[in-house]
Amino acid sequence: MASLDRLSLNTATVRAQWSLAECIEGCVRHGIPAIAPWRDKLAELGAERAGRLIRDAGLRVTGLCRGGMFPVAEPSGRQAVIDDNRRAVDEALEIGAECLVLVVGGLPGGSKDIAGAREQVRDGIATLLEYARPSGIPLAIEPLHPMYAADRACINTMAQANDLCDELGAGLGIAVDVYHVWWDPDLEREIRRAGAQRLLAFHVCDWLVPTRDLLTDRGMMGDGVIDIPLIRAWVEAAGYSGACEVEIFSTETWWKRDPDEVLEIMKQRTEVAV
Amino acid sequence: MASLDRLSLNTATVRAQWSLAECIEGCVRHGIPAIAPWRDKLAELGAERAGRLIRDAGLRVTGLCRGGMFPVAEPSGRQAVIDDNRRAVDEALEIGAECLVLVVGGLPGGSKDIAGAREQVRDGIATLLEYARPSGIPLAIEPLHPMYAADRACINTMAQANDLCDELGAGLGIAVDVYHVWWDPDLEREIRRAGAQRLLAFHVCDWLVPTRDLLTDRGMMGDGVIDIPLIRAWVEAAGYSGACEVEIFSTETWWKRDPDEVLEIMKQRTEVAV
Numbered sequence: 001m002a003s004l005d006r007l008s009l010n011t012a013t014v015r016a017q018w019s020l021a022e023c024i025e026g027c028v029r030h031g032i033p034a035i036a037p038w039r040d041k042l043a044e045l046g047a048e049r050a051g052r053l054i055r056d057a058g059l060r061v062t063g064l065c066r067g068g069m070f071p072v073a074e075p076s077g078r079q080a081v082i083d084d085n086r087r088a089v090d091e092a093l094e095i096g097a098e099c100l101v102l103v104v105g106g107l108p109g110g111s112k113d114i115a116g117a118r119e120q121v122r123d124g125i126a127t128l129l130e131y132a133r134p135s136g137i138p139l140a141i142e143p144l145h146p147m148y149a150a151d152r153a154c155i156n157t158m159a160q161a162n163d164l165c166d167e168l169g170a171g172l173g174i175a176v177d178v179y180h181v182w183w184d185p186d187l188e189r190e191i192r193r194a195g196a197q198r199l200l201a202f203h204v205c206d207w208l209v210p211t212r213d214l215l216t217d218r219g220m221m222g223d224g225v226i227d228i229p230l231i232r233a234w235v236e237a238a239g240y241s242g243a244c245e246v247e248i249f250s251t252e253t254w255w256k257r258d259p260d261e262v263l264e265i266m267k268q269r270t271e272v273a274v
Numbered sequence: 275m276a277s278l279d280r281l282s283l284n285t286a287t288v289r290a291q292w293s294l295a296e297c298i299e300g301c302v303r304h305g306i307p308a309i310a311p312w313r314d315k316l317a318e319l320g321a322e323r324a325g326r327l328i329r330d331a332g333l334r335v336t337g338l339c340r341g342g343m344f345p346v347a348e349p350s351g352r353q354a355v356i357d358d359n360r361r362a363v364d365e366a367l368e369i370g371a372e373c374l375v376l377v378v379g380g381l382p383g384g385s386k387d388i389a390g391a392r393e394q395v396r397d398g399i400a401t402l403l404e405y406a407r408p409s410g411i412p413l414a415i416e417p418l419h420p421m422y423a424a425d426r427a428c429i430n431t432m433a434q435a436n437d438l439c440d441e442l443g444a445g446l447g448i449a450v451d452v453y454h455v456w457w458d459p460d461l462e463r464e465i466r467r468a469g470a471q472r473l474l475a476f477h478v479c480d481w482l483v484p485t486r487d488l489l490t491d492r493g494m495m496g497d498g499v500i501d502i503p504l505i506r507a508w509v510e511a512a513g514y515s516g517a518c519e520v521e522i523f524s525t526e527t528w529w530k531r532d533p534d535e536v537l538e539i540m541k542q543r544t545e546v547a548v
């Protein structure tokens with residue numbers, strides 16, 4: 001099973017309990033060698049100070065969550081989205097993140113045009129890449145589960161993400177989150193297609209049965225039905241040697257627990273269920 | 275938009291309010307020319323009596339919901355599943371259904387082996403086809419949304435359903451439900467691939483934003499984000515000329531309304547949003 005020196009704490013896992021400063025201290029206290037902050041947590045400290053604290057703590061930064069949200073209802077809104085994404089690239093650079101994770105966005109207000117939203121995503125990423133490439137920050141498309149196609153991300157499979165990488169070229173890769181892709185019958189093939197170059201992040205949690213909420217009822221590894229070791233074996237066979245980043249949205253369970261306990265359980269489960 | 279003479283009432287839409295006998299009377303009263311019962315409603319009357327009532331009412335039967343649920347935890351459970359599916363074929367014959375809809379089943383108790391579940395589904399359908407083919411009842415695989423992969427159906431895309439049809443041959447087709455497939459970037463291509471021969475049913479409802487429950491928060495056509503006329507155009511371009519069957523699971527809205535109002539609104543929406 002996965003070794004603890006591969007573990008990374010995505011701050012979403014304890015977002016209800018801890019500030020970013022507390023997450024950094026928590027990682028150090030529990031011997032977790034890496035962190036992946038969300039931008040709302042980063043804003044608490046500012047990227048510069050956050051970067052300094054993270055470096056002083058000796059942590060790797062396996063990603064910054066998140067850029068994206070490209071589709072807009074009116075063309076006049078596009079520049080603001082690109083500007084915000086550029087700031088996200090700057091922040092990723094400031095904190096030494098290994099990639100900027102993109103949650104690409106869904107259907108803009110009232111639209112039923114998913115093909116159009118996907119075109120906006122492609123165009124938005126193409127524009128952002130011009131800014132991100134010189135900075136050296138890779139962009140990682142995170143395909144989200146199809147149940148988020150309307151409101152969070154209209155890139156819903158690894159195949160779509162790979163197609164975008166084929167089209168848009170260098171500087172673009174994929175963040176594989178088992179929660180979003182475990183059901184995909186083409187998963188193994190598309191992970192192989194992505195290869196070491198494109199596989200920029202690997203996120204873990206679990207799919208609970210029943211799942212009581214579309215967004216915030218994700219499970220701790222081992223509590224659900226995803227064969228996480230199998231998917232990890234696939235990404236590693238494809239050449240991925242990065243972190244296993246734990247990202248759990250869980251209003252009713254993990255966001256209510258003592259965060260030190262959450263980190264301990266994360267570590268135990270990483271060794272037996274990842 | 276869709277004509278009312280194409281409309282079919284799936285009994286799930288008013289399942290909280292009406293018995294099957296009331297559904298049949300409701301269709302007649304509202305000039306809805308077709309019905310698709312679920313087996314729990316059928317059991318109220320028995321298939322023979324239900325068939326007689328439906329024929330006397332002059333209704334088409336666009337499908338019987340549902341067979342399937344093939345994966346089992348223990349091999350000893352397989353025969354019971356096949357036996358129950360054979361009874362479903364018999365019932366479909368008895369009521370003159372145009373197809374038996376298959377919700378194929380998910381991961382059997384505690385399993386994380388989705389590839390294995392998919393093999394069980396293939397084997398189960400192959401076995402059932404030997405019984406269904408001589409009866410003349412086509413089996414319609416309904417690919418379910420990936421959010422049901424664990425607990426309801428591990429066939430989650432049109433491509434998977436088409437692959438199974440390729441492999442298993444005559445007597446097998448597909449029920450396309452817009453709720454389950456609208457997000458699929460390969461949808462148009464896979465509908466074309468299915469063609470008139472395989473397209474056995476077309477189910478409509480809508481995807482609400484936000485969706486508050488994974489199973490029972492489906493919307494009336496026009497209330498969500500699915501471009502239903504576009505998908506209908508694709509199935510018709512592929513040669514489908516059957517019904518538009520309205521199937522809405524909705525604990526909080528449509529299952530609480532006066533069912534005569536639900537049928538009236540269904541008719542209005544069929545003319546403007548299907």
